[in-house]
Amino acid sequence: MITGFSIILDExxxxxxxxxxxxxxxTILFIEKLINSINPKHIWRLNSIFFEDNGNSERIIIEHIIxxxxxxxxxxxxxxxxxxxxETHNMIRxxxxxxxxxxxxxxxxxxASKSVMLNDMISLTIDYIKLRYNENIVPVKSENDKDQETSxxxxxxxxxxxxxxxxxxxxSKLYNIDFIEILKEDSNKERIEVFSSKLSAKLATIAMNTLIRAQTTIKEIHINDLRDELENIVIIYDHIYGYSLDFVASGDLYQISKVFLKLKDQIAKEEILSEEFVGDLKPYKHLKKYLNNLV
Structure with a gap:
């Protein structure tokens, strides 16, 4: 079922x-800032966003043009x-x-966006799109568990x-530094740490704004990489008690999901994550081993 249409230009x-x-x-405005901060050369295109609220799923499919x-x-x-x-891809196209x-x-x-002209014209297009596609697009399906390696x-x-x-x-930890355009020319330890901290803050901003403003939870962000269609990017969000676990990877989605779920299951057993965070980072340092063992 279609719930809305939008056109966004920059901010x-x-x-x-x-x-x-x-x-x-x-939410797209915040994700755009994230993409530009990682790869400012416009080689990534936002493709779709997954949300979930009390078991109800909603997607945004996107045609991203530079x-x-x-x-x-x-x-x-x-x-x-x-x-x-x-049908979904035909619809957005x-x-x-x-x-x-x-x-x-x-x-x-x-x-046109400054006048009612745009609303009137697009209303006709929306009515046509709904009439043509609402009955044909299939609802979200839960993915079957696939027998794949978790490496x-x-x-x-x-x-x-x-x-x-x-x-x-x-x-937090960054991997495959050469994949991130902004770090290719200068990837000293201090610059990597600063970038990682800023990336973590931007990911958290997206999640918190979605929760507060849209009153839903963001689960996944899918991005196309123009350098290689097999290297599409996925950002996965999840929670362990009151803590957010954020994961960015490139490649096969099923394999990425398997690795992420395995990591979450391992970290969730740590007692420190069942305790309230009071600002002291020292009790969490040992969790770094899980991140170090990912690759």
Whole structure:
């Protein structure tokens, strides 16, 4: 079922069909900042976001375009549908194409967004999209447990893992530094530590803003890597009691999920994570061994 449509340009929501979904789409603004801070050369494209609230799943599928002026343009549709289905991809592509056929430039789209003209025109497109696709897009399916190894191979890479509490980084580790464009030229120890801390804070900001503003929980962020279609990025969020476990990896999603769940099961047995965080990082230092053993 489709729940909303949105068009976002850089840091501005130009259009949102459903005001109750505005804060959900707003999550994209924070994710865009995260992507640009990691790979400012525009080689990553935001593909989809998974949310969950009291057992109810919702997705946003995204057509992420970098304009000739290096501006980020997002066409977005939210709802309960399978991100990987052919119909879902046809739906977002057709939404984008119909808007672009009416507004052939960013300037025209921005100008129209300042008046009711855009809402009136897009309303017709939305009605058409809903009529054509609402009955055909399949609901989200829970993935079957696949018999796969819980070790990394076939080009799958862990990029980052961290534990935080209410936005405060407790432990974190970066992996495969050469994969991160901004660290390629200068990857000394101090720069890596600063980058890791900032990355942890940005990931926490996304999760907290989603929880507070959209009143839902972000579970996964999927990003396409233009360098290699097999190296798509996934950011996974989960919780252990009051602590957030954040995981960034590239490669096979099923293999990544297996490794992540194994890590979570191991760390969850640590008694310190059942205790309230009081600001002292020393009792958590031994948890670093789990991160060190990931690769």
């Amino acid at each position: 501005e929501v130009l259009f949102c069909s459903n005001e109750t979904k505005y804060s959900l789409f707003e 304009t000739p002026e290096n501006r980020n343009l997002f066409y977005c549709i939210s709802g309960d549908f399978d991100i990987n289905s052919k 057709e939404f984008h194409e119909k808007i672009e056929s009416s507004y052939s430039s960013i300037e025209l789209l921005e100008k 990394l191979n076939n080009g799958t890479k862990v990029l980052y893992c961290g534990i935080s509490n209410q936005g405060l980084p407790i432990i």
